[in-house]
Amino acid sequence: MKARTSFEKQVAASNVRLTAIDPKVTEWGVKNLFNHPAFRVPSGLTTCGDCGHKFRHEGKGKYVVCPHCGHRLMIKDTLNRTHKESTYFAVLDTIDGLQVERVFILTVEFKKSQPLNFYNVEVCRLWLNAKGQTALTSKARTIGYYRDCFNWGSEIELRNMSDVHHIIANTWHYPRYKAIPELRRNGMKGALPDCHPFELMKALLTDTRIETLMKAGNHRAVKYFLSNKSMLDKCWNSHKIAMRNGYQIKDYGLWCDLIKLLDKAGKDTRNAKYICPVNLKVAHDLWLDKVTSADEKRRKSEELAKAKKEEKRFYQTKSCFFGIVIRDKDIEVSVLDSIEAYQNEGEAMHHCVFKCNYYSREDSLILSAHDKDGNRIETVEFSLTENKVIQSRGVCNTNTELHDRIVKLVNANAHRFIKARASA
Ligand SMILES: [Zn+2]
Structure with missing residues (x-):
């Protein structure tokens, strides 16, 4: 070249x-x-x-x-x-x-x-x-x-x-090194942090933040931020405040994660109350839980909002069956009567009754089988074209010991669905 x-x-x-x-x-x-x-x-x-x-x-x-x-x-x-x-x-x-x-x-x-x-x-x-x-x-x-x-x-x-x-x-x-005056001026003195030597020297000449950290002798921060440059942009202001408060960061990866979580949770990442926790691990886990459950909540409401678009059609085709409850001495099977009920059933039973849009299937009706105390046992799909149960599943799609009894009980009451539809 x-x-x-x-x-x-x-x-x-x-x-x-x-x-x-x-x-x-x-x-x-x-x-x-x-x-x-x-x-x-x-x-x-x-x-x-x-x-x-x-x-x-x-x-x-x-x-x-x-x-x-x-x-x-x-x-x-x-x-x-x-x-x-x-x-x-x-x-x-x-x-x-x-x-x-x-x-x-x-x-x-x-x-x-x-x-x-x-x-x-x-x-x-x-x-x-x-x-x-x-x-x-x-x-x-x-x-x-x-x-x-x-x-x-x-x-x-x-x-x-x-x-x-x-x-x-x-x-x-080699520990005995030579440095140009500009590098020495910007903090390259004594033992160097355990990081990429060339990246360190380049950063010292081009990024005043690394210069500041080196001059403060904060080798741990230099090492972390040199290999996680995007974090330096995200966390720099919080870091400045934490340092001003005399806060010691032992685990930079964990601390920067905390800052990201606080930001996601809409908290003030310049407030020492949040960014200088006494126990970093505990604070990190707490905010991780909060952000995860907020994410979960948002995801659920988005899913529900999407499903609600089909609500009108759902009520038109299914409301004639609402209120039907089939009982024997231990079991009670009732029709799911709202889209929220499908979502709750799917979540509690860890199966796809909600995610796979069973509420919008015109030929099927979903019922929940529970015991007398209201504990869910199985979810039943009744076919409105075949007039019989086509599947019934317990938690995570497994069959329970009451499976055969539930299927028999619902099939024995099939005439009630036929009657309900005829009078609608
Ligand atoms: Zn020898």
Whole structure:
């Protein structure tokens, strides 16, 4: 890719001037970014992956310290003689007034009875100027979806930034970093929050809210809001007020959910009474319940309003059957006489008598069978063309032990429906 803008030209020029990194950086990576193995065979003979020294160790713990080199090792009970591992890591550097995140892939090879071997390859560089403009120089990608599909022999030069570059740049960084004065001025000092280093630097130059949070030393907030940018827009004003009130937020995900719920419930998201609860979890669950039941209520009334459009037709065809109650000594079966009654029946019995619009079916009549105390047992569909029960169902469409009795009882009274319709 050819440098077109003056910024790209500047990046291309600085890119070739960057020098190899200090060997201390690689040593840091080897020491801190891997679990170093101790190979142990069933006899208990253990070999240090770092120095190759052999010793006897039979303890049950996960780790052991090599008596020769003093390194802490993770025990691997294995007959394998080698172990190879790679990881990405980054160095934050400056050159010619530009900020750069240099991304490396570090590979370590542990071979039994040999000192450990490692090598470090620079993969890409993410560039940033004081205005927040970004560019990338990288080795060429090869065809493939895997992260590590790079042409290792290619040069690091100006290329288009892809998702892969963004993903591999989200990694550990060497703790001793350099920052351009603009970044230092905006709060990049000391240990950095555990987040995407490049995203952090970019945000510090382009978003004053992240700058404010960094200057306040609120790393937890920086980390959360950098990966949840839409929440930063939604919750920023509430967050400012919460901070002013000295409120400590331990779980940002939960707190931002609370703000969203309060907003949905129509509450004032700038009122410390709501946004600074003593127990965040309890407040979150309370508002979640309130919003859920309000949603539920709204959904129900919308459904009912829709169903009500057919109310006139329902009364025209079904009102002649209203008031019919069929009884024996334990059971009472009565005609559902309103659309609300269908909705209540469907909800109580967890079936689709309301949702599937049974009230608008001209050839069917729905009855509810209950015991003498009014507890629902089954819902009965009586066919007005066949003059008999075509289905009767209990809770969640299961049959109850009274099923056959209910069906028999309603069928035995079929003449009452025929009579009611004839006289209508
Ligand atoms: Zn050792």
